[in-house]
Amino acid sequence: MKTQSNLRNYGPAVLVALLAFALFTFAMPEKPTPPSPDLTTDVDVSACASACGLPSHVDLSSGDFPVQRSETEWRERLNDVQYRVARDHGTERPFTNPYNDNKAIGLYRCIGCDTPLFTSMDKFDSGTGWPSFVQPIDERTLGETRDNSYGMVRVEVHCNVCGSHLGHVFPDGPKPTGLRYCINSASLSFEEAESPEAVKALVKEWYQAE
Numbered sequence: 702m703k704t705q706s707n708l709r710n711y712g713p714a715v716l717v718a719l720l721a722f723a724l725f726t727f728a729m730p731e732k733p734t735p736p737s738p739d740l741t742t743d744v745d746v747s748a749c750a751s752a753c754g755l756p757s758h759v760d761l762s763s764g765d766f767p768v769q770r771s772e773t774e775w776r777e778r779l780n781d782v783q784y785r786v787a788r789d790h791g792t793e794r795p796f797t798n799p800y801n802d803n804k805a806i807g808l809y810r811c812i813g814c815d816t817p818l819f820t821s822m823d824k825f826d827s828g829t830g831w832p833s834f835v836q837p838i839d840e841r842t843l844g845e846t847r848d849n850s851y852g853m854v855r856v857e858v859h860c861n862v863c864g865s866h867l868g869h870v871f872p873d874g875p876k877p878t879g880l881r882y883c884i885n886s887a888s889l890s891f892e893e894a895e896s897p898e899a900v901k902a903l904v905k906e907w908y909q910a911e
């Protein structure tokens with residue numbers, strides 16, 4: 702008899718506790734996921750670029766890089782770190798480079814020829830100390846070569862318009878490509894923009910140049 706009366710007394714309390722637990726579980730945020738780029742925007746810069754013809758001064762069919770500069774011109778255009786990385790296949794120091802932590806919206810251009818290469822919408826925090834992207838704006842303007850230096854087999858990436866070295870691409874990136882383009886800040890210049898739409902407009906401007 703005593704047990705039954707206890708049940709009767711505690712019954713509603715147990716029900717309330719269960720309800721509270723269900724609400725609490727429902728309200729709990731999902732467990733943290735690894736950082737991935739903010740692809741919530743529906744502005745697809747890559748699709749826009751791929752649909753465009755390349756600017757008239759960029760002929761990638763000849764086998765030579767369309768933008769050629771003399772040694773003096775390169776030295777004038779680039780500072781010491783930029784020259785060592787972009788023209789001499791160097792690697793800058795991790796973490797202390799200018800764009801590793803850059804979270805601003807904008808466009809990353811090639812330091813050697815201003816070709817739009819990456820956008821902030823494809824940038825993610827890889828924890829490596831270098832700016833990292835899941836994809837380039839346009840695969841046509843990004844060249845790849847097998848790099849066997851330092852006893853490793855890696856895929857080197859460079860600007861297909863002026864030949865400047867950018868970094869490497871690794872198959873361990875987040876969604877949607879699973880790729881990690883690990884790029885030296887020294888090979889890039891950054892142009893801040895108000896919105897992803899404004900980034901797209903900057904890219905379009907380059908493609909439509911004479």
Ligand SMILES: [Zn+2]
Nearest residue numbers: 811814860863
């Ligand atoms: Zn370039």
